[in-house]
Ligand SMILES: [Mg+2]
């Protein structure tokens with residue numbers, strides 16, 4: 216009798232390679248979104264973020280941030296203020312191996328602003344990790360689109376501002392940032 220089920224070896228061979236890097240959206244993924252924030256004192260981490268990130272670091276995974284900051288193009292914040300805020304993020308959440316910041320506005324047609332894949336691809340190059348070994352964790356559909364068009368795997372952690380269609384279209388959905396990180400850890404230990 217013919218057995219149509221794949222062998223365990225075949226299943227394992229068909230699985231994607233374990234992730235080696237995790238990229239995070241910044242606002243409403245790692246820290247509470249304060250629109251066009253220029254003040255490091257207003258940086259508030261998402262619950263459990265530091266612990267989750269430290270687990271990834273301990274597992275030897277590379278970490279990065281990919282963030283749209285169109286407030287720079289709009290003249291609402293300066294690039295230096297964004298750097299100061301990001302410095303505070305690292306002070307609270309620990310070091311990241313790469314920071315990718317898009318300072319452009321949506322009308323400028325740059326290749327970095329999410330949902331374009333530019334920042335994900337640049338982070339992958341900087342980390343020396345192929346895009347298909349990168350996971351991107353974010354809170355909206357443009358994060359997921361940037362991941363998939365770069366060839367990376369997206370995990371959506373919705374907030375109350377995330378649209379239903381974005382949740383339905385996501386490759387994977389996690390309940391919390393910690394949940395997303397544990398999903399990555401499970402795969403990286405395979
Ligand atoms: Mg966000």
Ligand SMILES: [Zn+2]
Nearest residue numbers: 317325327328
């Ligand atoms: Zn850009």
